[in-house]
Amino acid sequence: QSVLTQPPSVSGAPGQRVTISCTGSSSNIGAGYVVHWYQQLPGTAPKLLIYSNSNRPSGVPDRFSASKSGTSASLAITGLQAEDEADYYCQSFDSSLSRIFGGGTKLTVL
């Protein structure tokens, strides 16, 4: 059971918009700790998608965006493409600055 809760799966058709939620508590996200998001394509290492709540690393398309509010965070993907099919993980921190991950969400592009 992960400390950060994500839906196990989401799906959408090409071109659509999908969102992935990451629900924490007052001990982690709600305490003001930043949230990072990772994309993991099958058989590969995770890739940093969003850092510090809402910032995109160089090279990440602006179709990907994220926000944080209260004890939750959310990743949005617009203009869904087949290549976006992957597992997505949120990550934040606890009071000892230990990193904690969400359980991951499998995105299926229909």
Place this chain on the structure above:
Amino acid sequence: QVQLQQWGAGLLKPSETLSLTCAVYGASSSDYNWSWIRQPPGKGLEWIGEINHSGSTNYNPSLKSRVTISVDTSKNQFSLKLSSVTAADTAVYYCARPLKRPIRVAVTGGGGMDVWGQGTTVTVSS
């Protein structure tokens, strides 16, 4: 461009010590924090621990009693040791580098991990 190249024994027996090394290319190991993460087969990511540029460590409480992360600046490498392994430690292990964050915001957490090693599959079986 920073790259991480990791290696280590892929097959261990229960009670043995897992030992992995991650070589840093394109950056100095003394300039950044360094992390280890693992992923059991078919499961999600689990953070193992991190060492900062000063050599201070922070470990996952659930693994703390068995984990040691160290840096060898002379070789520009950092390492993971996990003792007394069991089948539950079977996983793909990744090394990673977190982005730097300004000290004034460090209390809100470390940086996102923007550089990852290729992963090492470790199987624990008798």
